[in-house]
Amino acid sequence: MNLEKTRPMQSSRADEQETQVLAPRPAADGIPPNTLLVNTYRVERLLGGGGMGEVYLARHAGLGTEHAVKVIRPSMGGNAQVMDLFYREAKVLRGVRHDAVVNYDGFVRDDQGRDYLVMEYVEGAPLSERLKHEPLTVEEVLTLRDRLCAGLAEAHRKGAVHRDLSPDNVILPGDRIESAKLIDFGLCKLTDPGQETIVGTSFAGKYRYASPEQFGLYGGVVDARSDIYSLGLLLAAALGRPLEMGESFAAALRSRQNLPDLSAVPAALRDWLTAMLQPDPAARPASVEALLERWPASALLAVKDSAEASKDAGAGRIGSGPATGRRWLVPAIVLILLLGMGASLYWVLRPLDVPRTPTGESGISTAKSRIEAGEPAVSKIDPVDREPDRPATPAMENLEGLIRSDRLEDAFALIQARLASDKPPTDQIWALAERLRAAGKIDPAFALIRVLATDAHGPAAFALAEFYDPLLWSDTTSPFSRPNAEKARDWYRRAAELGVAEAGVRLEAMQSAETMP
Structure with a gap:
């Protein structure tokens, strides 16, 4: 649900964040319930966390509104790179204002210099939970596509690429596909090849939705077209049967050099998914707007209705078994923004971090x-598939x-x-x-x-x-x-x-x- 937003007063810190110095620094072992952060947000409970930080449910002391508050762990607070990445995530969310993207509510600082990213708190289950119980229909996939494309279009216009699209990072408020929200911009990058990301401690199969560029293929340049590829994999998975994209790093790398098998995908979805999942980013739609303009949902549904005229009403699904309704939806509130959970594979997918060493090494002694x-100079070529017809010899x-x-x-x-x-x-x-x-x-x-x-x-x-x-x-x-x-x-x-x-x-x-x- 959309909640009333609050914005603490600004300080003189650089343009990337809003700060306010009001409250004592939390203890290193977490923030206890009932702690009043910067004299404004009262902590109710820990929602979750990763290797870099934690997310808390907090209530605005004056307005009573609920918020998700993300904070870097004290043990990581002295890491300049981690903090720079945290500030960038705040900057991205602050600049991207769209109903399909979790909202930024403020960025505050306590009197010990600890920063807090305050976000919209969304009540709902992730798409991944929904898919454990039933797939989406063709109509629902198109609705989800258009909704997420609208949010991504705004992010891309602001120069931000999500880079971690997956069913875990899509929340369905009230189980409504039409209200879906993109979350977790902890891996987001600005369109600068030197930008890095905050990384967690386990990857949990995250590379399942990664683009070829994130594996270093086709030049390794990640831009809006990378999100288009990942969104294509996400939407195919929403039909109830994720595409076979490799269960190991080596297999995943191989699979990204060819178009995946889309033969089981309904006809109304096949053409545009084919365009989204082209291995070479140059062959994909240049933007999500171009994708929607070329394949509008209304025209695709007309194709579907025509194709199903002589079929059973349930033929639009991939998978078997009757729909189970919405009884699976647990009324518990679902956490929405864990700090980089499921992302440590990114050490091999992104421009790599290396241990910092002091400058002035003794080995620096010769001329430029x-x-x-x-x-x-050599000619760069794309990876070539193995030649199956060449006979092997001992x-x-x-x-x-x-x-x-x-x-x-x-x-x-x-x-x-x-x-x-x-x-x-x-x-x-x-x-x-x-x-x-x-x-x-x-x-x-x-x-x-x-x-x-x-x-x-x-x-x-x-x-x-x-x-x-x-x-x-x-x-x-x-x-x-x-x-x-x-x-x-x-x-x-x-x-x-x-x-x-x-x-x-x-x-x-x-x-x-x-x-x-």
Whole structure:
């Protein structure tokens, strides 16, 4: 339900948030019930939380309105990156005002400097709970599509990409599809390749709804079209049978290189879902508005009515069994905004965080001239499916044989398959990554390099830094649409920690370039 909104008075803090200094800092072990936050919001109970923060149900002391209050855990309050991300989530919600998006009610600060994001409190069950009991009809899927597209359109207009669309993050107030609300912008990014996200402690299959770009494919650039892909998977799942998109990371990566099987999807939904689920973002609708304009619900329902003229009324569903009505809906209030729950897979899907190290490493000692030449330009191509008709020989049954024979796509497919059950030797993964990169197959090379870099592999960390490095970047040798100096420095420092001496040289070159008049 929509509740009356309150807005605390503003302070002089930078433009991204509203603050007010009024109340003592809560204890490190949580906020006890009946605590009065900033002399305004009285805590009633803990709703839930993740590794970074907690969400409380609180009531406005003067107005009596209910609110969801999100707070970063005290143990994380000194982490500048975490706090920057928290401020950005507040900024996103503050800027996106739409009935299909959970509302921002304020951003306040206590006298100890602890910040609170105050949001609309929504009473209702998540779509995922509804789908445990019955699928949506074709009409309901179209209603949900139009509702969520309207909210996403407003977010995209404000430069925000959700990046974590799933049935868990759609709330149905009063079990009404037409009132659905998007929640949990903890993974939201602004349209800047250097922006990061707040990440929780478990992924719980979240990659099921991730786009190919979030796996590093097609350049790894996440924009509004990524939300379109994820929304397509969400809407297909709402029919009662989620598409087969892979149960492991390797399988999920493979599945994102092809259009999923939509043969079981009703005809009224098939064409536009096909458009939404194109692996290459360039082949998808450019915006949610373009999607709705091309396939309006009224025209699609006319197609459905015509197709069902000679069929039973229940033919519009995927799945079996009669509808069970709404008796499953528990009247309990459902939490709506857990801090990044189900998102730790994002370490491999987003631009990666690395441990910060002090500047001024001793290895920084040589000239920028060693770097400026860069790397040979090569043509970037998209991942290629394994060739099923090529006969395999005993000599090529192993990974090393495939690499030696220059069957790089086959070797990459084998690596993916092995990653699903075990981890191939690091030297084999690295050898293939180097060969793929040298051959200009940047997307699969990037996927392997990221896996190794996060596993403390020095050369891979160095290679990842090179992808970001402004002195080396080009659209033919990097998976990114733009360079990112901060990320390049971070990964060069990490590579130096792991024993790559050349990383210090690269850091010095970047520093010299940045200080040149």
